[in-house]
Amino acid sequence: MTDLKTIAEILKEAQIGSEMTIRGWVRTKRDSKNVVFININDGSTIHSIQVVADPTQFNEQLLHDINTGAGVAVKGILIASQGSGQAVELTAKEINLYGKADPNEFPLQPKKHSLEFLREIAHLRPRTNTFGAILRVRHALAFAIHKYFNDKGFYYLNTPIITGSDAEGAGEMFRVTTLDAQNPPLTEEGKIDYKQDFFGQETNLTVSGQLEGELGALALGKIYTFGPTFRAENSNTARHLAEFWMIEPEMAFYQLKDNMDLAEDFLKYLIQYAMQNCADELVFLEKRLLDEEKQLANEERAPMALREKLQFIIDNPFKRLTYTEAIDVLLNSKAHKKGKFKFPVEWGIDLQSEHERYLVEKEFKAPVILTNYPKDIKAFYMKQNEDGKTVGAMDVLFPGIGEIIGGSERESDYDKLLQRIEELNINKETIWWYLETRKFGSVPHSGFGLGFERLALFVTGMRNIRDVIPFPRTPKSAKF
RNA sequence: UCCUCAGUAGCUCAGUCGGUUAGAGCAUCUGACUGUUAAUCAGAGGGUCACUGGUUCGAGCCCAGUCUGAGGAGCCA
Numbered sequence: 001m002t003d004l005k006t007i008a009e010i011l012k013e014a015q016i017g018s019e020m021t022i023r024g025w026v027r028t029k030r031d032s033k034n035v036v037f038i039n040i041n042d043g044s045t046i047h048s049i050q051v052v053a054d055p056t057q058f059n060e061q062l063l064h065d066i067n068t069g070a071g072v073a074v075k076g077i078l079i080a081s082q083g084s085g086q087a088v089e090l091t092a093k094e095i096n097l098y099g100k101a102d103p104n105e106f107p108l109q110p111k112k113h114s115l116e117f118l119r120e121i122a123h124l125r126p127r128t129n130t131f132g133a134i135l136r137v138r139h140a141l142a143f144a145i146h147k148y149f150n151d152k153g154f155y156y157l158n159t160p161i162i163t164g165s166d167a168e169g170a171g172e173m174f175r176v177t178t179l180d181a182q183n184p185p186l187t188e189e190g191k192i193d194y195k196q197d198f199f200g201q202e203t204n205l206t207v208s209g210q211l212e213g214e215l216g217a218l219a220l221g222k223i224y225t226f227g228p229t230f231r232a233e234n235s236n237t238a239r240h241l242a243e244f245w246m247i248e249p250e251m252a253f254y255q256l257k258d259n260m261d262l263a264e265d266f267l268k269y270l271i272q273y274a275m276q277n278c279a280d281e282l283v284f285l286e287k288r289l290l291d292e293e294k295q296l297a298n299e300e301r302a303p304m305a306l307r308e309k310l311q312f313i314i315d316n317p318f319k320r321l322t323y324t325e326a327i328d329v330l331l332n333s334k335a336h337k338k339g340k341f342k343f344p345v346e347w348g349i350d351l352q353s354e355h356e357r358y359l360v361e362k363e364f365k366a367p368v369i370l371t372n373y374p375k376d377i378k379a380f381y382m383k384q385n386e387d388g389k390t391v392g393a394m395d396v397l398f399p400g401i402g403e404i405i406g407g408s409e410r411e412s413d414y415d416k417l418l419q420r421i422e423e424l425n426i427n428k429e430t431i432w433w434y435l436e437t438r439k440f441g442s443v444p445h446s447g448f449g450l451g452f453e454r455l456a457l458f459v460t461g462m463r464n465i466r467d468v469i470p471f472p473r474t475p476k477s478a479k480f
Numbered sequence: 481u482c483c484u485c486a487g488u489a490g491c492u493c494a495g496u497c498g499g500u501u502a503g504a505g506c507a508u509c510u511g512a513c514u515g516u517u518a519a520u521c522a523g524a525g526g527g528u529c530a531c532u533g534g535u536u537c538g539a540g541c542c543c544a545g546u547c548u549g550a551g552g553a554g555c556c557a
Contacts, residue, residue, distance in 0.1 A: 028517080028518065032513055032519085033514070034514050035516075037516050039517080083516065084515095084517085111492085113491065113492085114491080120549090172555090231555085231557085234481055234555090235481095235554085235555060236481085246557060247557095342553090352553085404557070451557030454557055455557095
């Protein structure tokens with residue numbers, strides 16, 4: 001088998017003096033009369049290997065063509081570095097140029113690029129240090145999610161991506177159809193006849209796997225989903241995507257407090273995992289953030305460096321309070337008394353961003369779990385509390401991110417659930433199967449949804465969600 | 481979708497009160513250089529000033545519309 005060791009593996013275990021081949025992409029080249037330095041990165045680690053070549057040993061044109069971006073393989077001997085800045089380097093014996101990168105066309109230069117520019121070249125941005133680091137952190141978090149649930153006896157359930165139901169009863173959906181958009185078949189009333197569509201009914205891309213997730217939990221006990229989710233909202237913010245990944249655990253016999261305990265433990269585990277397994281990436285991202293913040297005024301800078309912030313989350317309990325208590329905190333706050341809030345505060349409102357940020361960033365300076373919201377601002381499936389006014393909802397709010405998790409204990413009483421569905425004019429024909437779970441062996445159960453990219457935003461310290469997913473889909477943008 | 485701001489060289493940006501041939505740094509190219517770290521030094525090339533229309537003797541600059549991007553808001557994960 002070909003020796004295809006990555007740079008990560010070589011830096012970890014290779015012996016000085018041994019011969020090896022590295023393969024990757026040229027980051028920078030520096031040359032002088034007697035020596036050429038080529039930094040090569042293969043994406044396996046943030047670190048590059050410096051190749052040292054004697055220009056008299058190689059074809060002049062070959063060395064000329066090795067520019068930033070070129071794909072190469074270099075065979076040589078690993079030696080202790082003669083210069084400072086790296087422990088080891090590779091003295092080149094053979095250089096194979098797989099693919100040139102014409103410097104007049106290749107857009108990545110050995111200099112700092114704006115994130116906006118890199119978004120326009122999303123096909124090449126993974127080759128930068130920043131996006132390499134982000135994508136490796138993203139992978140580690142995804143792996144940790146599966147590991148966490150597997151270790152705790154959860155089963156990974158694949159819920160449908162094409163659905164006939166609208167899980168939340170709100171939110172625009174992307175239609176899935178094979179009908180001719182120019183000339184669709186019509187019913188006698190002149191409406192589009194979905195009976196002739198591929199599935200014989202109207203179908204959309206999923207906005208949540210929750211309803212199907214509940215079916216799994218009420219059979220397997222504890223399940224989780226981890227898949228793509230689609231929202232056709234015209235949302236233009238640094239926190240929203242039209243296509244994102246969501247983790248939705250759903251647990252039979254869990255009540256609201258069990259749900260909160262799981263959410264907190266889960267988030268802490270994931271952050272801890274990233275700290276342990278992406279140490280180099282986090283050092284780099286922390287430095288990047290500090291450099292970026294040098295341009296900001298002091299009060300706009302983050303109070304803690306990235307790793308300190310992550311450690312703080314791990315070390316401190318999340319602040320838990322009810323919606324009603326949160327409203328009292330807001331009403332008694334200096335910000336409210338001085339009229340600093342743009343939106344009014346009173347029991348029954350849906351909390352605005354400014355209110356959530358006040359609670360998390362000013363009042364408690366820690367993640368906050370809010371529970372027991374008014375039923376009128378939450379979804380139909382949430383457990384109705386005995387006060388008749390609130391439901392067993394829980395939102396986990398993170399500094400700088402806002403709502404990172406939304407969840408609830410589910411209503412398990414058939415009559416109460418049906419009544420709520422009717423109150424809200426939800427078409428019960430399309431979710432008859434969901435109602436049947438409350439008809440046959442209904443038990444208490446709970447679950448929540450974690451936005452994967454919002455977690456990745458928090459852990460990487462990035463500010464725009466479009467920079468923590470390889471190929472972002474947002475309104476007016478589905479390139480690449 | 482709403483509010484605000486922006487769009488000038490490959491990239492990041494400057495461009496005075498509306499006035500002659502639109503500038504800088506980096507990148508690129510050429511040359512120099514005995515070990516560099518986004519190497520350094522010297523020189524050269526590089527522009528549909530987002531687009532469309534308008535005002536004006538004259539528009540990168542003023543006005544209108546459109547497009548694109550960013551920040552904030554709403555929706556939410």
